[in-house]
Amino acid sequence: MLIDKTLLAATIAAGLAMPAGAFAQEVSDDVVKIGILNDQSGVYADFGGKWSVTAAEMAAADFGGTVLDKPIEIINADHQNKPDIASNIAREWYDTQQVDAIMELTTSSVALAVQGLSKEKNKINIVTGAATTELTGKQCSPYGFHWAYDTHALAVGTGGALVKAGGDTWFFLTADYAFGYSLEEQTGNFVKESGGEVLGSVRHPLATNDFSSFLLQAQSSGAKVIGLANAGLDTANAIKQASEFGIVQGGQKLAALLFTLAEVNGLGAEAAQGLNLTEGWYWDQNDENREFAQRFMEKTGRMPNMIQTGTYSAVLSYLKAVQAAGTDETKAVAAKLHELPVEDLFAKNGKVQANGRMVYDMYLFQVKTPDEMKGDWDYYTEVSSVPGNEAFLSVENSGCDVSTFEN
Structure with a gap:
């Protein structure tokens, strides 16, 4: 059977001219x-x-x-x-x-x-x-x-604010998995780049109930800031137990490097008041x-x-x-x-x-005192904003080889 070459060429050309997704099933x-x-x-x-x-x-x-x-x-x-x-x-x-x-x-x-x-x-x-x-x-x-x-945004937000406020020596309590390591590294690097010093760190298991030995190491370090490179109930429990040891009363600051509205509410304004933390959104803005x-x-x-x-x-x-x-x-x-x-x-x-x-x-917030709160969930005062290009790493500095995406 003879094939009309002109018709075949026209058909191929028409197909090539179709949108890239035209051959794919829509959903x-x-x-x-x-x-x-x-x-x-x-x-x-x-x-x-x-x-x-x-x-x-x-x-x-x-x-x-x-x-x-x-x-x-x-x-x-x-x-x-x-x-x-x-x-x-x-x-x-x-x-x-x-x-x-x-x-x-x-x-x-x-x-x-x-x-x-x-x-x-x-x-x-x-x-x-x-x-x-x-x-x-x-x-x-x-x-x-x-x-x-991400951990870089938290380091720039919370870490940056405390270094500027004079918190130039740090000791980290770090959750013993990828998140904790990354948060400690990013914040530690930012502290050092800002002229501060990291005096040491200790790692704790995820979901531990007893922070006493870790907090005693942090307290004895003499660091001005104890960076809590953990999250959720781990951070809340560390803050509660730090209060029992009189760490804040003794002049050291606690930096809750990943602490959100949910954890502040769970901990309560009395225990969380004065904490600096970084979030990307707040309901009352x-x-x-x-x-x-x-x-x-x-x-x-x-x-x-x-x-x-x-x-x-x-x-x-x-x-x-x-x-x-x-x-x-x-x-x-x-x-x-x-x-x-x-x-x-x-x-x-x-x-x-x-x-x-x-x-x-992103935004740096400070937790209000109970007297400052006007109602339920009224926990934050906005201190400053962190422009996105400062909060997050550029592609060039991220370590991602995007050229491989083309393959």
């Missing part, structure tokens, strides 16, 4: 499915927990409940802060439940494990709950994104934040923190990227996540760098 399995994987029963249960699931559900509802005329589904699971459990859940979600993206991922060791698996499976992950800069550094991924905060927080309060009985609102933003941004790409195909959506500005109630003028780091302004 795989006729549903866009997002998994929220985090700690819902352990030391970080208040930090993100089931409240992040609620925030994700609110984002899906606020988007309209559908994208590209297909339903949005939010599923969730508790990874128990164990990388092996998290990886098994993520693998099962990807392989049998057709999950398109996994988000939140509290605990840096978990986030790194799931990001590695997501890269292998060509799936998108967006981290809001973990802190290590390795996520957008040496272990970066073309499909991995880091929202909300403006009317838009207050409106969202009130809706969140009606659903949960509590105000959202940076992690939970960051999860709302991550889900919303992912759905906007799917809409813009016209498909939920991973490469197309990842390209749109890198391309689109982040402009929502969580971040203003936010942008996603080539290494997946979302850059936006």
Whole structure:
């Protein structure tokens, strides 16, 4: 049979002229499915927990409940802060439940494990709950994104403020896993670059109940600032026990390097008053934040923190990227996540760098005294803002080789 070469050439040319996503199925399995994987029963249960699931559900509802005329589904699971459990859940979600993206991922060791698996499976992950800069550094991924905060932003915010205020000698109490190491390193480097000195450090197990030996080492160091390179209940317990040892009364300052509104509320203003901390969002900063927080309060009985609102933003941004790409195909959506500005109630003028780091302004807050509080959850006074380009590492300084993303 003779083939009309002119017709064949025209057909090929027409195909090549079609948009890149035109051959892809618009939405795989006729549903866009997002998994929220985090700690819902352990030391970080208040930090993100089931409240992040609620925030994700609110984002899906606020988007309209559908994208590209297909339903949005939010599923969730508790990874128990164990990388092996998290990886098994993520693998099962990807392989049998057709999950398109996994988000939140509290605990840096978990986030790194799931990001590695997501890269292998060509799936998108967006981290809001973990802190290590390795996520957008040496272990970066073309499909991995880091929202909300990281250890560098915390070091610049809280560490910078205390050094400027005269806290030029430090001793660290550090959680014994990737997050703690990264937070100690980043803050220690910033202290030294600012003319300060790190006198030492001690590492404690995750979810320990007894900080006495660690606090005594910190106290005997004579450091002006004891940096708590931990989070959640670990930080709260360390602060409580430091009070019992009279550490603050003795003239040393405590730097809660990762402490959010949820932990302040759990600890109480009496114990937390005067603490300096860095977050990327606070419910009482403006009317838009207050409106969202009130809706969140009606659903949960509590105000959202940076992690939970960051999860709302991550889900919303992912759905906007799917809409813009016209498909939920991973490469197309990842390209749109890198391309689109982040402009929502969580971040203003936010942008996603080539290494997946979302850059936006952070804020230094001080916890009010009980007398200064005007009502429930009125915990923070805003001290200053930290511009995004100072808070977060540039691609060039991150350690991420983005040239490999083209392969």
